Amino acid sequence: MNSxxxxxxxxxxxxxxxxxxxxxxxxxxxxxxxxKVANKTGGDLTKGTLVAFDGYDTTLAxxxxxxxxxxxDLPADAVLSEDIDDDEAGIAYxxxxxxxxxxxxxxxxxxxxxxxxxxxxxxWSAPATTGDIIQVxxxxxxxxxxxxxxxxxxxxxxxxx
Numbered sequence: 480m481n482s483x484x485x486x487x488x489x490x491x492x493x494x495x496x497x498x499x500x501x502x503x504x505x506x507x508x509x510x511x512x513x514x515k516v517a518n519k520t521g522g523d524l525t526k527g528t529l530v531a532f533d534g535y536d537t538t539l540a541x542x543x544x545x546x547x548x549x550x551x552d553l554p555a556d557a558v559l560s561e562d563i564d565d566d567e568a569g570i571a572y573x574x575x576x577x578x579x580x581x582x583x584x585x586x587x588x589x590x591x592x593x594x595x596x597x598x599x600x601x602x603w604s605a606p607a608t609t610g611d612i613i614q615v616x617x618x619x620x621x622x623x624x625x626x627x628x629x630x631x632x633x634x635x636x637x638x639x640x
Contacts, residue, residue: 519536533545
């Protein structure tokens with residue numbers, strides 16, 4: 480379950496504000512085709528990480544993922560909608576809005592987000608090194624250092640000449 484909604488259902492200290500809950504519910508409604516994924520990377524993965532499918536974990540009954548990477552021939556298949564601890568399962572989306580990201584580097588709302596050469600990350604400019612993957616993964620919908628949003632939709636993969 481989404482961590483913000485989970486904390487509300489449990490009534491924990493630091494319960495999110497009503498607006499946080501509404502924003503999260505809107506974000507969930509805007510996402511399509513959720514995929515149960517397993518983090519078997521040896522480290523934690525954070526919300527907004529771009530991932531590539533890498534197999535299947537029968538214990539967690541989920542597709543295993545690794546961080547997508549433009550210079551290691553690992554195009555993005557999905558984006559994480561929540562933090563996922565190592566050896567745990569969570570949810571990823573091939574398309575949808577993810578809120579609460581740092582999008583301050585975008586030139587403007589509507590700017591294209593590309594798969595980065597830094598594993599799992601997005602960037603606002605296309606990789607330019609020969610042989611790097613060029614993949615548009617989304618567009619900025621809210622430009623902000625902590626409350627930014629991107630509408631993700633994993634695009635076609637090109638190779639930099």
